[in-house]
Amino acid sequence: MRWIWIDRFEQVETGVQAGAVKNVSLAEEHLHDHFADFPLMPPSLMIEGMAQTAGILVGEARGFAEKVILAKIKRARFDRLVRPGETLRYRAEIEQLTDAAASTLGRITVDDELVGEVDLVFSHIDQNISGLEFPQENFVFTEAFMALLNTFRQHGGERIEL
């Protein structure tokens, strides 16, 4: 199973901001249960989509050398329902970035209309304050994840070297 909740990575400005797109489709199974008579994109999965967009932004800022893990959902508010057939746009910007962690601000829109705001905190877990050790391989930015960046490259963004 590929736990990837963005369809296309659109743009990145290193260490500053990034954007991604997600098309909401009735072909996705979860919408049939959420809800059978009134399918809606679950806000929890929009938070995941933002975490993936912002996570790539934070990872790219340090050349994908760090394992970037979502540490905390600092704030999430949703103002509008999202239905099948709509296209979500995720925009994430770095608020603070240090050796140990990053905080990001995020906006989700459909056709320029605000759907929600999701602010997150990420940990560079090898630099964690508890001194815990993790496996050496980068299990965050796996091949499946990095393939998303290929979609970005194919759309003219050639700055990221894989």
Added chain:
Amino acid sequence: MPALSRQEIFENVKQTLVDALSVEEDEVTEEATLTGDLGAESIDFLDIVFRLEKTFNIKMPQEELIPRDILSNPDYVNDRKLNAAGIAALKQAMPHADLSEFEKDPDIDKISDVFTVGSIVRFVEAKLAEKG
């Protein structure tokens, strides 16, 4: 910005902790420990540090908050407990913290228990003074 009084620093730290940890204002006393009394987990420290840096326009390097080089130094640690030399080094590196309780059982896995609201206020005060 005019120099903040200690009370103003405390009020700002309190508001930061209320926002970051969803605790009640009256729970945030000088003596309250972040992990034990206010329920902070290690990941909350990242959030709290970011919020304090923004609120006070200061930098709070992780190695100054918790000096890992001391806690991982084999000369200072026996069986995950700090020895006397380690405690002395820690006191020098963490002047903002009250280590009197920690000294009774200097288990390095319990180091985050030394962070009280008061110690955070003192850390911020020192950083603001450095900035001048």
